[in-house]
Amino acid sequence: xxxxxxxxxxxxxxxxxxxxxxxxxxxxxxxxxxxxxxxxxxxxxxxxxxxxxxxxxxxxxxxxxxxxxxxxxxxxxxxxxxxxxxxxxxxxxxxxxxxxxxxxxxxxxxxxx
Amino acid sequence: xxxxxxxxxxxxxxxxxxxxxxxxxxxxxxxxxxxxxxxxxxxxxxxxxxxxxxxxxxxxxxxxxxxxxxxxxxxxxxxxxxxxxxxxxxxxxxxxxxxxxxxxxxxxxxxx
Numbered sequence: 001x002x003x004x005x006x007x008x009x010x011x012x013x014x015x016x017x018x019x020x021x022x023x024x025x026x027x028x029x030x031x032x033x034x035x036x037x038x039x040x041x042x043x044x045x046x047x048x049x050x051x052x053x054x055x056x057x058x059x060x061x062x063x064x065x066x067x068x069x070x071x072x073x074x075x076x077x078x079x080x081x082x083x084x085x086x087x088x089x090x091x092x093x094x095x096x097x098x099x100x101x102x103x104x105x106x107x108x109x110x111x112x113x
Numbered sequence: 114x115x116x117x118x119x120x121x122x123x124x125x126x127x128x129x130x131x132x133x134x135x136x137x138x139x140x141x142x143x144x145x146x147x148x149x150x151x152x153x154x155x156x157x158x159x160x161x162x163x164x165x166x167x168x169x170x171x172x173x174x175x176x177x178x179x180x181x182x183x184x185x186x187x188x189x190x191x192x193x194x195x196x197x198x199x200x201x202x203x204x205x206x207x208x209x210x211x212x213x214x215x216x217x218x219x220x221x222x223x224x225x
Contacts, residue, residue: 033210033211040217040218042215042216044215045213090157098164098208099164104157105156106156107155
């Protein structure tokens with residue numbers, strides 16, 4: 001089973017550039033999430049979605065946008081990259097809002113210089 | 114506001130020795146509690162969770178955790194550590210996945 005797949009694995013951006021981090025899952029989960037992980041800081045929720053067409057902000061949404069046109073895909077968009085967005089980004093999905101485990105992708109390491 | 118504290122940034126344990134990773138939380142009611150493990154270059158994997166009921170919960174890979182309401186703690190334990198347990202461990206608390214607060218993590222090193 002593929003589970004949650006994230007692309008790319010690594011990316012270097014210049015300040016002001018834009019990019020989309022891709023996330024797709026094959027488990028038919030309604031709930032999907034984007035986190036960022038900074039060293040020594042744990043994970044912070046950026047955006048989440050409870051189903052196709054529905055998204056909501058998490059704890060740290062500024063500088064990011066998301067869309068959810070299908071159940072499978074949940075891309076994260078950075079419009080004007082800033083050094084503060086240098087981080088490791090994880091996409092996750094779950095079958096329900098609380099009882100089932102979060103299934104994580106392997107992450108995208110992004111550097112903005 | 115809810116919060117999670119993992120007091121130990123790094124812990125080194127000898128292979129075969131017992132392990133306890135500490136997690137303290139602040140939350141207005143009884144929260145959902147989770148322990149996740151992250152191997153290098155990987156995403157997080159759920160070890161165990163507590164929602165209600167028996168305060169001692171069993172997880173995968175021989176791990177267990179005990180919820181102690183009076184101490185606001187949810188410590189993770191394993192009786193005998195294996196070299197493959199070396200990883201980073203995260204405690205998380207919340208009322209659902211969209212409200213989870215993760216701790217800053219504890220890196221477990223296993224010495225031969």
